[in-house]
Amino acid sequence: MSLSAEQIAxxxxxxxxxxxxxxxxxxxxxxxxxxxxxxxxLRSDGAVLLKAEGAFRERVEADGWEPWTxxxxxxxxxxxxxxxxxxxxxxxxxxxxxLARAALASL
Numbered sequence: 001m002s003l004s005a006e007q008i009a010x011x012x013x014x015x016x017x018x019x020x021x022x023x024x025x026x027x028x029x030x031x032x033x034x035x036x037x038x039x040x041x042l043r044s045d046g047a048v049l050l051k052a053e054g055a056f057r058e059r060v061e062a063d064g065w066e067p068w069t070x071x072x073x074x075x076x077x078x079x080x081x082x083x084x085x086x087x088x089x090x091x092x093x094x095x096x097x098x099l100a101r102a103a104l105a106s107l
Contacts, residue, residue: 002028003042011042014090017097039103041082043068048090050099056106057081058107 008030009025015021015032022033028044041049049068052060062068065083072078089096 003044003046007042007046011040014048014096015100017093018100030077032055034100035103036106037104037107039100039107042086048085048096050085050103051081052083052103053081053107054106056102059102067094078096 032040
């Protein structure tokens with residue numbers, strides 16, 4: 001599945017408050033960068049995820065965010081360091097940007 005122009009525009013507008021962003025299409029999705037650091041991805045299914053490490057990862061785990069997992073060809077489950085942005089943040093660009101800033105601070 002490839003991303004639509006509307007999905008890409010939504011993700012860019014969601015994080016517009018962070019200032020200049022760059023993007024790169026990868027594996028049917030898109031990485032979103034601020035100052036050369038990837039902090040979010042737009043997955044090929046349209047889900048927006050933030051990268052979480054350290055204390056921010058502990059926070060999103062405690063808040064019950066959904067981690068990005070996938071099944072390898074061998075059947076083993078793998079987890080990526082990305083977490084699905086909660087619906088409330090998808091409806092509130094200010095909250096999404098605050099969370100993105102926290103993500104960036106953890107990287």
